[in-house]
Amino acid sequence: MEPAKMASPKSAPKDAQVMAQILKDMGITEYEPRVINQMLEFAYRYVTTILEDAKVYSSHAKKSSVDADDVRLAIQCRTDQSFTSPPPRDFLLDIARQKNQTPLPLIKPYSGPRLPPDRYCLTAPNYRLKSLQKKVSSSAGRITVPRLSVGAVSSRPSTPTLGTPSAQAVSVSAKVGTPVSLTGQRFTVQIPSSQTTVKAATPTTPTVQNVLINPSLIGPKNILITTNMVSSQNTSGESNPLKRKHEDDDDYDNL
Amino acid sequence: VVVEDQPDVSAVLSAYNQQGDPTLYEEYYSGLKHFIECSLDCHRAELSQLFYPLFVHMYLELVYNQHESEAKSFFERFHGDQECYYQDDLRVLSSLTKKEHMKGNETMLDFRTSKFVLRISRDSYQLLKRHLQEKQNNQIWNIVQEHLYIDIFDGMPRSKQQIDAMVGSLAGEAKREANKSKVFFGLLKEPEFDVPLDDEDEEGENEEGKPKKKKPKKDSAGSKSKKQDPNAPPQNRIPLPELKDSDKLDKIMNVKEAARRVRLGPDCLPSICFYTFLNAYQGLTAVDITDDSSMIVGGFADSTVRVWSVTPKKLRSVKAAADLSLIDKESDDVLERIMDEKTASELKILYGHSGPVYGTSFSPDRNYLLSCSEDGTVRLWSLQTFTCLVGYKGHNYPVWDTQFSPYGYYFVSGGHDRVARLWATDHYQPLRIFAGHLADVTCTRFHPNSNYVATGSADRTVRLWDVLNGNCVRIFTGHKGPVHSLAFSPNGRFLATGATDGRVLLWDIGHGLMVGELKGHSDTIYALRFSRDGEILASGSMDNTVRLWDAVKAFEDLETDDFTTATGHINLPENSQDLLLGTYMTKSTPVVHLHFTRRNLLLAAGAYSSQ
Numbered sequence: 001m002e003p004a005k006m007a008s009p010k011s012a013p014k015d016a017q018v019m020a021q022i023l024k025d026m027g028i029t030e031y032e033p034r035v036i037n038q039m040l041e042f043a044y045r046y047v048t049t050i051l052e053d054a055k056v057y058s059s060h061a062k063k064s065s066v067d068a069d070d071v072r073l074a075i076q077c078r079t080d081q082s083f084t085s086p087p088p089r090d091f092l093l094d095i096a097r098q099k100n101q102t103p104l105p106l107i108k109p110y111s112g113p114r115l116p117p118d119r120y121c122l123t124a125p126n127y128r129l130k131s132l133q134k135k136v137s138s139s140a141g142r143i144t145v146p147r148l149s150v151g152a153v154s155s156r157p158s159t160p161t162l163g164t165p166s167a168q169a170v171s172v173s174a175k176v177g178t179p180v181s182l183t184g185q186r187f188t189v190q191i192p193s194s195q196t197t198v199k200a201a202t203p204t205t206p207t208v209q210n211v212l213i214n215p216s217l218i219g220p221k222n223i224l225i226t227t228n229m230v231s232s233q234n235t236s237g238e239s240n241p242l243k244r245k246h247e248d249d250d251d252y253d254n255l
Numbered sequence: 256v257v258v259e260d261q262p263d264v265s266a267v268l269s270a271y272n273q274q275g276d277p278t279l280y281e282e283y284y285s286g287l288k289h290f291i292e293c294s295l296d297c298h299r300a301e302l303s304q305l306f307y308p309l310f311v312h313m314y315l316e317l318v319y320n321q322h323e324s325e326a327k328s329f330f331e332r333f334h335g336d337q338e339c340y341y342q343d344d345l346r347v348l349s350s351l352t353k354k355e356h357m358k359g360n361e362t363m364l365d366f367r368t369s370k371f372v373l374r375i376s377r378d379s380y381q382l383l384k385r386h387l388q389e390k391q392n393n394q395i396w397n398i399v400q401e402h403l404y405i406d407i408f409d410g411m412p413r414s415k416q417q418i419d420a421m422v423g424s425l426a427g428e429a430k431r432e433a434n435k436s437k438v439f440f441g442l443l444k445e446p447e448f449d450v451p452l453d454d455e456d457e458e459g460e461n462e463e464g465k466p467k468k469k470k471p472k473k474d475s476a477g478s479k480s481k482k483q484d485p486n487a488p489p490q491n492r493i494p495l496p497e498l499k500d501s502d503k504l505d506k507i508m509n510v511k512e513a514a515r516r517v518r519l520g521p522d523c524l525p526s527i528c529f530y531t532f533l534n535a536y537q538g539l540t541a542v543d544i545t546d547d548s549s550m551i552v553g554g555f556a557d558s559t560v561r562v563w564s565v566t567p568k569k570l571r572s573v574k575a576a577a578d579l580s581l582i583d584k585e586s587d588d589v590l591e592r593i594m595d596e597k598t599a600s601e602l603k604i605l606y607g608h609s610g611p612v613y614g615t616s617f618s619p620d621r622n623y624l625l626s627c628s629e630d631g632t633v634r635l636w637s638l639q640t641f642t643c644l645v646g647y648k649g650h651n652y653p654v655w656d657t658q659f660s661p662y663g664y665y666f667v668s669g670g671h672d673r674v675a676r677l678w679a680t681d682h683y684q685p686l687r688i689f690a691g692h693l694a695d696v697t698c699t700r701f702h703p704n705s706n707y708v709a710t711g712s713a714d715r716t717v718r719l720w721d722v723l724n725g726n727c728v729r730i731f732t733g734h735k736g737p738v739h740s741l742a743f744s745p746n747g748r749f750l751a752t753g754a755t756d757g758r759v760l761l762w763d764i765g766h767g768l769m770v771g772e773l774k775g776h777s778d779t780i781y782a783l784r785f786s787r788d789g790e791i792l793a794s795g796s797m798d799n800t801v802r803l804w805d806a807v808k809a810f811e812d813l814e815t816d817d818f819t820t821a822t823g824h825i826n827l828p829e830n831s832q833d834l835l836l837g838t839y840m841t842k843s844t845p846v847v848h849l850h851f852t853r854r855n856l857l858l859a860a861g862a863y864s865s866q
Contacts, residue, residue, distance in 0.1 A: 027346045086652055086672040089365050089693070096674065096690035100725030104686060105679070107494045107664065113622075113644075114496075114664060115635075120683035121645050 300415040308371040340735040370404040372427035425714040429730035434767030441487025512853035539862035542848035554612030627654035669696030711738025742783035753780030784849040795846025
């Protein structure tokens, strides 16, 4: 990005002029104009945070007003928390000495790709398909599973009674632990109602079968997506078996 | 390990207990200044080295003992006298006005704990000592003894020019004894191959270079003598991976290409092919090219890593497991069959990092790619599936550079936490930690024999580390700005370094001396590379030029010098202009990477910047 021209000093507010002067004093001559805005925002946010913390400490110490000690304490706590710096040199020399004492490990010959134990690699699948009923033929942990089923059912106003044709209950648990080797693919698991067997024993009738599994690349959330729905949660019923319902997205919150 | 931050810091800072009356500091300093300016010409240059460290230490002492106004007037009066190359440090120093400021600044703290090293001839030292031990100058003598280390050498006092070439680092120069340990800079013996017959059981001769042979074989264009090079490390000094069949085939290709290699020289300059990254609005931050020049990778500020194929052959990934089981494993072209044609493309984008990618490195066997990023991790990518295999976490701060070892398996990374780490691809923790730099490690390179690692740092020094035991075996000072590029000569004897000051410095590793200074560039040098046989050194810089230097001539005059002298420096000739063979300008494209192909064609890479 090209360095744009700086705003003329006449029109800039005093704070901005001070900030520009600080940058000049520290020897920074080339910068984009929005750097000043960013620095001002940071300064404002930092000072506000410190003063708020100082107020808390001062009221904790039952003082009538905030004094310099409170501010000093607030600064110290925030520095340890937000602005960590690399370890001090003697600590580094110490751990280096420890680490460098162990001899280099010998290399096993003819061992294929040399990677750490699987636990430390990113090569494992980051989701697992778990079926609750034995009739489900899907095996766990395969990408091929979504391809098996065809068609979708929409939710029906079904009561938790026997006799209602219930679709299969497929509980999909997706554990996103570490970033995965798969690129972001959306797998739509569509379980047809035609393959259902009436499992009379189950009190809950799964209704919604559209499940979107989105293994996210970033973020260590555990996403447990289940299609075991309590029927009362379903709103409108639709007899068209192929129509998808967008309320399905609510399902993610039900665990 | 429990880190006790606070006690350490105060122990360090208590070294600044009151040394005399604060109001008289200006008197002490100006007294010393007067003495040095009146001394003999031959001694003046050497004694002037004292100004900067004394100035900084005295200023910091005033600040620590909370004499703010005295500190301020001391700074105002004397900061203009310092050498120009210290101006950046002085600017940082000017912002430290209170005692509290000192506690947060790691670099200043390290400056305190490590004594500033000065190298002075014996005569000059005697002169100084005699003067300072007179009564009224006792305070300065105390400060000198406490914070400076004076490394005395016997010999002629150095001229200003000689001194200017070698000072500039954050901790002064290097003590002579720091550069005296033996370094095995020779190359490891390569296995020999009979090229036409593709004969492959020659490893027996590889062990220790012993002359024993099972059956007589023809020598290839490799090593002629079977005696062990005394400067080369033993073959098994560090464990190295064995050669696989594909590696042997690669080596045979290498030998074949070497036979067709262009012999470069002052009258035969290489052709330069420049790869310009257009529309790199993502911010190109790192580039690497494979050894056989078939693929190029770019690391970008938007955290992506992009791999391109340079040859007409497209990039393919292997088939899925289900399809792999169907192919015929015995067929000759099995390596082609495992590739999935549907995935063929010229570009592959690798996502995974969460910060700008600052360093990339291909493995020698072209199976893996490393990338290191501001998010503190180094990632290993497979170039057969184009997916991420491992994330190595260790640096918790931005990692500035990474490189695979020339034999694969090991790699080194250096970052903001001021250490470089040696890893192996099958260990999730580093094998070695190279600690000692005072500021960020900005550049890491392996020696061609994989037994040593060179690191360049923002503290303006270059250090050479031994992989076997993690010791620092060489410290090279002389740059006036952070070091951003390093290159070993193919014969392993010399090291070239480039920094933000625009100079390329040449070092003799065995003797631990600076043997050349190449001036010409006007901006940071980000790329340095020797040609395949070491005849030409190419340097690429932010000033949009590529310069070629005559490496043979730069190193040949050394044979006649007697530099086993204990002085630690040799007379550097002013021959930059003679050594410069050519300057090639680009149209506003800073040069980020240089690479000599196996036939000595020079490839360069950079992102077009439209200013």
